[in-house]
Amino acid sequence: MRIGIVGSGGVGGLLAGLLARAGVEVALLSRGEALRAIRAGGLSVATPSGDFTARPAVCEEDPAAVGPCDAVLVAVKAWQVPEVAPGLAPLLRGGGVVVPLQNGVEAAARLAAALPPAQVVGGLCFMYAWAEGPGRIRHAGAPPRVTFGELPGAAPGPRLAALAAVLESAGVRAERVDDVAAATWEKLLFIGPLGAVGAVTRAPAGALRTQPETRALLAGLMAEVEAVARARGVGLPDAVVARTLARVDHVPADATASMQRDLAAGRPSELEDQVGAIARLAREAGVAAPLHEALLAALLPMERAARGRIPRFERT
Secondary structure (H helix, E strand, O other): OEEEEEOOOHHHHHHHHHHHHOOOEEEEEOOHHHHHHHHHHOEEEEEOOEEEEEOOOEEEOOHHHOOOOOEEEEOOOHHHHHHHHHHHHHHHOOOOEEEEOOOOOOHHHHHHHHOOHHHEOEEEEEEEEEEEEOOEEEEEEEEEEEEEEOOOOOOOOOHHHHHHHHHHHOOOEEEEOOOHHHHHHHHHHHHHHHHHHHHHHOOOHHHHHHOHHHHHHHHHHHHHHHHHHHHOOOOOOOOHHHHHHHHHOOOOOOOOOHHHHHHHOOOOOOHHHHHHHHHHHHHHHOOOOHHHHHHHHHHHHHHHHHOOOOOOOOOO
């Protein structure tokens, strides 16, 4: 099976490295310094079980230079999906499937707007990984997990079973679900509040969850996500907020969300695709989300400065 991976950051780089090490034919789309480093020396991956270097079969910037793939894992940031989606068509000419792995709940729809909808499925991932430098990936915590499922109206078929088998062969937990919309919303209910509160407080998960006031803020934000999801007809499980808070209690105490790390480093983040998306979707559904509105307002100056929309300022 030929796997295309779009993006060589923490998620894409880790998946590309694991799959290539397992002997899977990996076509990696990268650019800039990362592309040059991977072509020169491969992907250097540090994991809790040991470090290794792996070389993708193909590493290119232009999708047209890669050719068709059986499956394409899109691992760029959520805000980059509309930019890259139209260019992915050459990867799907053989009838492959494209799987978004972004935080947020809108990536699949954005891919389907630019590509043949029948070739798009829903997806998400769980992994604590980041790029320490061009071509250098660090993975911490539990083994990586990828969850995916057919979008509503699509007929089940064997294509996802084949992808799951390949991922499992590389040490990636692969889970196929019947309701991928519920799964993506449940992940946003976890990662969005954690990243937003972490960015505002500049504190890791261990500090957030042990302060009663901050824990209550996390719970309040999660309840707003639940309310918006249910207003949109998403079938979240019962007691989803309590279940998600229990998940927060089991992440490493020093863990931070990618949105928090990006904002702290002065990089563009997924603020608008997580906190901003809930504020926007809540307004559309007629649901109150005052905590999301407040945190969005608090974090927008950093986001807009990172994107050059306002002058940069010193964060003290």
